[in-house]
Structure formats: C-alpha cells, structure tokens
Amino acid sequence: MKIEDFVKQNRSAFDDKEPSDKIWKNVEASVGLQRGSWWNSLTIWRAAAVVFMVLSVYLFVQRGGAKPQRGSEIALKEFKDVEAFYVEQISEKVEMIDEFQKNEGLNGFTQDFQQLEAMYMVLKEEMHARPSQKVKDALVLNLLVRIDLLNQQLHVLEKGYKNHSDKEKKEANI
Amino acid sequence: MESPVLNVHEELIARCRVGDREAHYKLYKLYSKAMFNVGYRITGNEDDAADVLQEAFISAFRSLESYRGDSAFGAWLKRIVVNKAINALNKRKYDPIPDDDRWDVAEEEAPVEYGDELTVERVKRAISQLPDGYRSVLSLYLLEGYDHQEIAEIMSITESTSKSQLNRAKAKLRESLESMGVTIKN
DSSP: OOHHHHHHHTGGGGOOOOOOHHHHHHHHHHHTOSOOOGGGOHHHHHHHHHHHHHHHHHHHHHHTTOOOOTTHHHHHHHHHHHHHHHHHHHHHHHHHHHHHTTTOOOOHHHHHHHHHHHHHHHHHHHHHHSOOHHHHHHHHHHHHHHHHHHHHHHHHHHHHHHHHHHHHHHHHHO | OOOOOOOTTHHHHHHHHTTOHHHHHHHHHHHHHHHHHHHHHHHOSHHHHHHHHHHHHHHHHHTGGGOOSSSOHHHHHHHHHHHHHHHHHHHTTOOOOOHHHHHSOOOOOOOOOBOTTOOHHHHHHHHHTSOHHHHHHHIIIIISOOOHHHHHHHHTOOHHHHHHHHHHHHHHHHHHHHHTTOOBOO
C-alpha cells in the first residue's frame, strides 16, 4: 500500500495526543472570558455613579436652608485648587473618549456622565452660595467618580481598539 | 459553479463574537485535540505543541471578526496553528536539512508499495525520527492536506524546494520503516 493511501485510510488514528486542560484555562484568561472582577465591571461603576447622585441630592436638600458659615471661605478656596486639577484631567479623558467614539450617539456611559456633570453644576452653585466642607467633599467625590468612569470607559475602548488592531495584524499574517 | 462554504459553526462563531464564554469553550472543545496534534507533528514535542495551541486559540478568538467565513472555520484555525508551529520551529533554530541534501535536487521516486507490516504506530515513529524540516513538509503534505504551493508559502520556501524536501522526507521515512521490519513490495 502507498503511504498516502495508508495515511488517508487511518487519518483519525494519527490524532491521538490529548492537550492538557490547563491550556483552555490560559486561553480563557487571556481572551478575557473569565467572569470579570468587580473592579473592571462597568455596571458596578455605573451603580456607584447612581448612588453618588442620590447622595448628592440628599446632601443638597438637607443643606438647602442652611446659612453660610464663617471659615467656610477657606473650604471654597481649597476647593478651587482641587477643582482646577481634576477638571483638567477630566477634559483630557473626555477628549480621548470623544476621539474613540466620534460616530456613536448617546450610550449608557454618556448619559451617566452627563447626569453627574449636571449634578456637579448644582453642587457648585451650592458651594458658592453656602460654602462648606460637606459640599466641597461632595464636589470632589463627584469629580473622582467621573474620573473613574472615564478611566473605565477608556479601558473598554482601548481593549476594543487593541483587539481590532490585533485582528488587522492577524489578517495580514494569515 | 461556486458554492458558498458551508460553515457548520456559524451560530457558535456568532455567539463568540458577542463574548459568549460557553460558545468559545464549545469551539475549543471541537478543535483543540486535532489542532494539538497538528502542532505536535510540526514542532515534534508536546511542550511546544501546547504553547502553539494556546497562542493559536488566543489569536483566533481575538481575530474572530477578521474570519470572513470564506473558508471553513477548521481550515482557518488550522492555518493559524500551522503558522504558529512553524514560527516556534524557526525560533528553536531547528535541525537544518543536511547540507548534502539541501543542494542535491531530489528526483521524484516511484511510489513505494509497503507490505502489511505498515502500522499507524510505525509510521508515527518513523515521522517523529525525521529531521524537523523534513517532518514539517511531510506532515503538511501527507497529514494536513496542503499542496506544494501552500507549503511553499507557509514555510517561506520555493515550490520546488517543497517538492524536493517531500521526496527526501519520503525516502528517509522509507529507510526508517524498513529498519522497523516493514517490507517493500516493489
């Protein structure tokens, strides 16, 4: 019998080696198929944003009738420095995200972000009218939550972008 | 007449594209064993074959969107495995083909008729004893079903080198099989 014919007739018997189960676990981890950690979950961050908005409203309502206090001018000044720093970071990240998703309309992320931004404006007015440590903390927290949301969204977009470029590279190799 | 490629895993692939973990696992289960053996035959050892299999599936899953369905999924995946395996072999600076053989153009031999002593075990052992270059060409041609044009492209050699290496690989295989007691009928 010719070797070609023999191989054809017994082809399946040549595939007798079994790969180890470890390989799937590594593939799964590398492709990001494992159940994501809470830190990387956009849902968790969106929930955090909502909780923060509720807290802000509560704080705002509670302090609605309060009179400005002495010494609170210091809080206002401190806040202005902190604000300048965070607002710069936020603008940079927003610009990066806009670059990524120029053609996309409103999504869940944009809506959350805009709500937080609106809440920020309300809190800022309160800060000017009745400056206090509590309102300042709420404003800083708002800025921080927005930065986290932006980082999360950038991570998601970068991942998508990286996968896309890997694909292109792969296509070129195939 | 052109017929569309029958893509039996269309639904699974569509589910993978939206990140369905179960669908990824099913595709992996369907192909991992065959692909591991493809990698093993080219690299010649199980550790390298495991690395090749892992890298190939990671690449394939990450590039699923570039898979356009114009070839069968298995053929597309196999090509990724083969490319990775050849890369692994190149990195390892594999056994070069003996100098005498490299410059000496092999004549196509008359087909060899083997006796009944030919067994899968013996053929596998004889293949594993071949130098890396011969083993790759022989495996790609005999077992993976690639033609010389494809082998030339995969291994970055010319078609005539592919033909010549296959003939030499077959001659070496014959020597090994004979030494194992397999008779030749012609």
